[in-house]
Amino acid sequence: MVMVNEGELSRFEVEVEGWAARDDSGILSPINFTRRKTGSNDVTFKVAYCGICHSDLHQIRNEWKNSMYPMVPGHEIVGLVTEVGSEVKKFAVGDRVGVGCMVWSCQQCDSCSEGQEQYCDKTVLTYNAINADGSPTFGGYSSLMVCNQRFVVKIPETLPFDAAAPLLCAGITVYSPMKYLQMTEPGKSLGVVGLGGLGHMAVKLGKAFGLRVTVISTSPKKEKEAREVLGADHFIISKDQKQMQDAAKSLDYIIDTVSADHPIQPLISLLKVQGKLVLVGLPENPIYFHPAAVISGRRFVGGSSIGGVKETQEMLDFCAEHNISCMIENIPIDYVNTAMERLGKGDVKYRFVINVAESYSSPTAN
Amino acid sequence: MVNEGESGRFEVEVEGWAAKDESGILSPFNFTRRKTGSHDVTFKVAYCGICHSDLHQIRNDWKTSQYPMVPGHEIVGTVIEVGSQVKNFAVGDRVGVGCMVWSCQQCDSCSKDHEQYCEKVVWTYNGIYVDGSPTLGGYSSLMVCDHRFVVKIPECLPFDAAAPLLCAGITVYSPMKYFQMTEPGKSLGVVGLGGLGHMAVKFGKAFGLKVTVISTSPQKEKEAREHLGADNFLISKDQKQMLEAARSLDYIIDTVSADHPLHPIINLLKVNGKLVVVGMPEKPISFHPATVIFGRRFVGGSMIGGVKETQEMLDFCAEHNISCVIESIPMDYVNTAMQRLEKGDVKYRFVIDVTGSFSSPKAN
Numbered sequence: 025m026v027m028v029n030e031g032e033l034s035r036f037e038v039e040v041e042g043w044a045a046r047d048d049s050g051i052l053s054p055i056n057f058t059r060r061k062t063g064s065n066d067v068t069f070k071v072a073y074c075g076i077c078h079s080d081l082h083q084i085r086n087e088w089k090n091s092m093y094p095m096v097p098g099h100e101i102v103g104l105v106t107e108v109g110s111e112v113k114k115f116a117v118g119d120r121v122g123v124g125c126m127v128w129s130c131q132q133c134d135s136c137s138e139g140q141e142q143y144c145d146k147t148v149l150t151y152n153a154i155n156a157d158g159s160p161t162f163g164g165y166s167s168l169m170v171c172n173q174r175f176v177v178k179i180p181e182t183l184p185f186d187a188a189a190p191l192l193c194a195g196i197t198v199y200s201p202m203k204y205l206q207m208t209e210p211g212k213s214l215g216v217v218g219l220g221g222l223g224h225m226a227v228k229l230g231k232a233f234g235l236r237v238t239v240i241s242t243s244p245k246k247e248k249e250a251r252e253v254l255g256a257d258h259f260i261i262s263k264d265q266k267q268m269q270d271a272a273k274s275l276d277y278i279i280d281t282v283s284a285d286h287p288i289q290p291l292i293s294l295l296k297v298q299g300k301l302v303l304v305g306l307p308e309n310p311i312y313f314h315p316a317a318v319i320s321g322r323r324f325v326g327g328s329s330i331g332g333v334k335e336t337q338e339m340l341d342f343c344a345e346h347n348i349s350c351m352i353e354n355i356p357i358d359y360v361n362t363a364m365e366r367l368g369k370g371d372v373k374y375r376f377v378i379n380v381a382e383s384y385s386s387p388t389a390n
Numbered sequence: 391m392v393n394e395g396e397s398g399r400f401e402v403e404v405e406g407w408a409a410k411d412e413s414g415i416l417s418p419f420n421f422t423r424r425k426t427g428s429h430d431v432t433f434k435v436a437y438c439g440i441c442h443s444d445l446h447q448i449r450n451d452w453k454t455s456q457y458p459m460v461p462g463h464e465i466v467g468t469v470i471e472v473g474s475q476v477k478n479f480a481v482g483d484r485v486g487v488g489c490m491v492w493s494c495q496q497c498d499s500c501s502k503d504h505e506q507y508c509e510k511v512v513w514t515y516n517g518i519y520v521d522g523s524p525t526l527g528g529y530s531s532l533m534v535c536d537h538r539f540v541v542k543i544p545e546c547l548p549f550d551a552a553a554p555l556l557c558a559g560i561t562v563y564s565p566m567k568y569f570q571m572t573e574p575g576k577s578l579g580v581v582g583l584g585g586l587g588h589m590a591v592k593f594g595k596a597f598g599l600k601v602t603v604i605s606t607s608p609q610k611e612k613e614a615r616e617h618l619g620a621d622n623f624l625i626s627k628d629q630k631q632m633l634e635a636a637r638s639l640d641y642i643i644d645t646v647s648a649d650h651p652l653h654p655i656i657n658l659l660k661v662n663g664k665l666v667v668v669g670m671p672e673k674p675i676s677f678h679p680a681t682v683i684f685g686r687r688f689v690g691g692s693m694i695g696g697v698k699e700t701q702e703m704l705d706f707c708a709e710h711n712i713s714c715v716i717e718s719i720p721m722d723y724v725n726t727a728m729q730r731l732e733k734g735d736v737k738y739r740f741v742i743d744v745t746g747s748f749s750s751p752k753a754n
Contacts, residue, residue, distance in 0.1 A: 135661055143661040143685060204686065289674075297499055297507040300688070303679045312674040315667050315691055321507055322568070324664075324690030327683030 026092040028160045033057040033094070035159055038068075041384050042166030043357055044094035050084035052360050055094055057162060059170045064109040067176045069121055074164035075100030075190035075352075076360070076376040078221065078283055079306075081367055083152055087308075092152055098164030099125040099150040100192040102179055103381075112173045120179040122340075123171045124192035125150055125330050127161060131174070139332040141175075165357065167384040177337045180344035187349035190375040191340060193330060194221040194350065198279055199229055199339040200331030201302045207277050210234025215278040215294055217262070219246045219254075222281035222304055224351055224374040227254040232346045238275060240291070249373070253351075262290065273297070273321070281305045288325065289313040295323045303327040350375050357383035392456050392524045397421040399523060402432075405748045406530030407721055408458035414448035416724050419458055421526060423534045428473040431540045433485055438528035439464030439554035439716075440740040442585065442647055443670075445728055447516055451672075456516055462528030462742075463489040463514040464556045466543055476537045484543040486704075487535045488556035489514055489694050491525055495538070503696040505539075529721065531748040541701045544708035551713035554585060554739040555704060557694060558714065562590040562643055563703040564695030565666045566597065571641050574598025579642035579658055581626070583610045586645035586668060588618055588715055588738040595619040596710045602639060604655065613737070617715070626654065637685075639663060649673045652689070659687045667691045714739050721747035 025048055036058035044055040062068045080097035082088055102122040108115050115121060128148035129136050135143035148155055151163030179188050201207075207214055213236040216226040223239070227250065230237040238258035239250045250256040260267045268290055275294045283305035291301060292313055300323065303311075311325075318324065331339070343349060352375045355363055363376045400422035408419035426432045444461040446452055466486040472479050479485060492512035493500050499507035512519055515527030543552050565571075571578055577600040580590040587603070591614065594601040602622035603614045614620040624631045632654050639658045647669035656665055656677055667675065668691065675689070682689065695703070707713060716739045719727055727740045 140661070140686075201686075297504070300690075303683055305679075306683060307679055310676045310678045312676045314674050315670055317691075318675075318689070319667060319670060319691030319693050322504075322565075322690065322692050324688045325682070326686065326688030326690075327679055327681075328686050329683050 025086060028092050028094060032160055036060045038168065038170070040166050040168045042096045042162065043360060044096045044165075045084035046094050048086035048091065050081070050364065052084065052165070052364070055096065057096070059162070059168060060157075062107045062109050062170060064111045065172050065174075066109045066170050067105055067112060067115050067121060067173050068107040068168065068170045069103040069105045071101055071103040071164055071167055071169055071380040073102050073186045073189045074098040074378045074380050075193065075350075076363055076367060076378065077190075077193045078367065079193070081364055084364070090152070092160055095152055096162035096165055097151050098166070098378075099123070100189045100194070101150070101164030101169055102185055102189045102192070103169065109173070115173060115176060115178070120181065120185065121176050122179050122189065122192050123150060123164070123169055123176055124196060124336055126333070127171050127175050128156055139334040141332050142330045164380070165360065165378060167380065175333055177333065177340060180340055182344045182347075183340065183349055186354055186377045186379070187352050188340070188343075189377050190221060190350040190352065191225070191343060192336065194375060195225050195343070196331035196336045196339055197304050197328070198222050198226040198281070200335055201279065201304065201328035202226070202229060202233065203335070204328065205277060205300055205302065207235060208233045211236070212276040213238065213274060215240050215275040215291075217241075217278060217280040217291060218282035218305065219243070219250060219374070220281060220370060221350070221375040224254055226279045226281065227256050228348050231255045232342070232348055238271065240278075240294070262286075268294065275299055278302070279304060283307055285309045289317055292317045292323060292325065295321065297321040298323065300324045300326070352377045354379050392458060396524055397458070401425045402532065402534070404530050404532045406460045406526065407724060408460045408526075408529075409448035410458050412450040412455065412457075414445070414728065416448065416529070416728075419460060421460070423526075423532060424521070426471045426473050426534060428475045429536050429538075430473045430534050431469055431476060431479050431485060431537050432471040432532065432534045433467040433469045435465055435467040435528055435531055435533055435744040437466050437550045437553045438462040438742045438744050439557065439714075440724070440727055440731060440742065441554075441557050442731065443557070445731055448728070454516070456524055459516055460526035460529050461515050462530070463487070464553045464558070464741075465514070465528030465533055466549055466553045466556070467533060467744075473537070479537060479540060479542070484545065484549065485540050486543050486553065486556050487514060487528070487533055487540055488560060488700055490697070491517070491535050491539050492520055503698040505696050506694045528744070529724065529742060531744065539697055541697065541704060544704055546708050546711075547704065547713055550718055550741045550743070551716050552704070552707070553741050554714040554716065555589075555707060556700065558585040558739060559589050559707070560695035560700045560703055561668050561693070562586050562645070563593055564699055565643065565668065565692035566590070566593055567699065568692065569641060569664055569666070571599060572597045575600070576640040577602065577638060579604050579639040579655075581605075581642060581644040581655060582646035582669065583607070583614060583738070584645060584734060585714070585739040590643045590645065591618040591620050592712050596706075596712060602635070604642075604658070626650075632658070637661070642666070643668060645669045647671055653677050653681060656681050656687060656689060659685065661685045661687070663687050665689045668693075716741045718743050
């Protein structure tokens with residue numbers, strides 16, 4: 025367990041309030057810290073809302089063994105601009121903006137030049153990472169964000185502000201592979217494994233692309249909502265062997281959003297010839313499947329991680345055009361520990377969003 | 391076991407070699423084939439390649455073997471008769487048959503010329519034909535095959551060295567085309583340097599790729615570089631070499647059928663890289679999801695190739711003067727060849743000189 029140097033919290037000029045985990049119990053509590061004043065390429069905004077991502081839960085509990093404490097999580101952050109730097113042309117005071125999982129990348133490598141900054145070797149994540157200036161990054165469970173303009177996106181006026189926040193991680197994490205694999209041909213069929221923050225967005229986007237969508241889940245009680253509210257065409261219980269057999273070779277694509285360990289081979293059996301399964305959840309243990317499962321039908325299993333900044337803006341504009349946003353439960357920041365427990369049990373439809381603005385007084389500037 | 395009556399069911403007498411049980415020992419075997427039907431092409435077999443699958447199947451490794459089994463699905467020969475409905479082939483033509491002798495011709499896969507993925511595909515040997523008879527392969531003096539599954543062997547390709555193209559060649563050519571591994575300058579890794587692997591290196595160089603061979607055998611390096619044209623060579627068990635080559639390859643074709651860890655191989659892929667498994671290890675593939683997620687990499691498989699694609703490959707080989715590196719053997723060497731194949735002791739495919747091993751086929 026790595027501890028951040030105490031001095032880092034008061035290193036900068038602008039005082040900020042937030043909530044942080046202090047150790048791997050993951051319990052969050054109030055923290056005061058500082059952010060840099062607005063640099064020439066920065067956008068500073070008062071945080072309105074921040075989504076709670078399952079990764080936040082993993083990281084506050086040091087499940088990935090790379091956590092630094094105190095940790096201020098949050099990478100689905102939206103708010104209103106209060107100041108822009110002298111080199112910033114695209115954003116103005118009062119704009120509705122958002123920041124997702126990254127706050128910096130090298131801008132020179134292949135991945136950066138292709139607008140896929142998340143695959144850059146030097147990407148700096150929005151929290152639990154080290155900035156270019158050596159300071160630890162602190163996320164959006166806080167009153168104020170300061171971010172390089174290249175990693176800031178505009179939230180279209182027609183999208184509800186709170187329900188737009190989770191698009192910045194959950195949304196883009198499924199949108200990106202759907203575009204990469206061209207899952208946008210109407211009439212094709214998509215399977216979505218797991219119906220949580222990512223899963224429900226995959227269903228919504230899938231329907232918007234004109235796909236036939238099948239939800240694959242372990243929870244029978246999710247079926248009604250999947251069909252009636254999200255528009256899923258089919259629903260299969262993954263542990264029901266007969267249902268799984270009946271659906272064999274029926275899907276062009278599968279997006280697997282589940283982060284608990286689960287068998288992959290039965291899912292591969294659902295793929296048509298040349299079908300593709302994309303992992304976007306991060307189970308703890310390795311996956312297994314027999315080579316014959318992929319060889320005998322030229323199928324592929326791969327993974328995808330969030331999405332690039334330009335792609336995130338494109339997704340937001342697509343959502344505005346198609347009136348798509350996330351289904352959320354809006355909570356005050358002091359509910360966050362309870363929310364984390366409920367999230368651990370999958371007890372949320374389908375993303376908690378912290379109402380940050382209402383939880384804090386105005387940020388105090390120097 | 392196949393019903394005894396099946397071997398004498400038809401009109402045309404054929405000589406071959408068959409495995410009689412799962413010891414896999416092959417011995418002479420006389421049987422019969424149907425006479426040339428209206429859609430059939432009948433040819434005297436000249437050469438037949440020995441594929442690693444033949445070894446697996448004669449020993450019932452995949453638990454699906456029917457005996458007696460006449461293996462062989464890399465078959466070339468000269469046409470002696472064609473059926474009345476056959477327009478594309480004539481007596482005297484140099485032809486070949488690969489791994490399939492029939493498919494439904496109606497499903498999605500068939501309509502896309504991917505007959506190998508058809509649910510009703512019939513394999514050249516160890517399958518059941520539409521007339522209920524067991525299929526018997528190219529370790530035999532004569533083949534009778536539906537014209538839709540026959541290809542022409544271009545004149546300028548050496549007949550014996552062309553035979554393994556019909557399985558080894560197409561098995562790597564097909565995924566290379568599917569993934570458009572034909573952009574000069576991209577980089578390809580080839581795991582395993584056997585029948586499939588050496589063809590992948592040759593095709594890779596012909597497509598203008600930078601080719602890296604990944605192998606467990608240091609002694610293969612000289613030949614890989616000097617005869618096959620490989621640009622780089624990595625020993626997969628050398629951790630330092632493997633780490634230095636991390637994220638350096640756009641594509642990898644993994645031809646190895648022995649069990650081996652995939653994780654270090656996936657790490658050789660660049661972002662967006664793709665690994666295609668064409669060998670059939672016995673145990674499951676395993677890797678951590680993070681390996682593919684952080685880099686948007688994909689791991690998949692591919693199986694042989696369609697008939698049209700096989701013809702395209704043969705024409706490509708003729709144009710670029712590509713054929714297999716082989717060791718030609720008489721039929722009665724076949725059991726020794728199987729033992730050597732198991733140890734990987736062959737550069738890089740045994741090809742049975744069938745014509746030299748049999749008298750002319752007796753017709754009714």
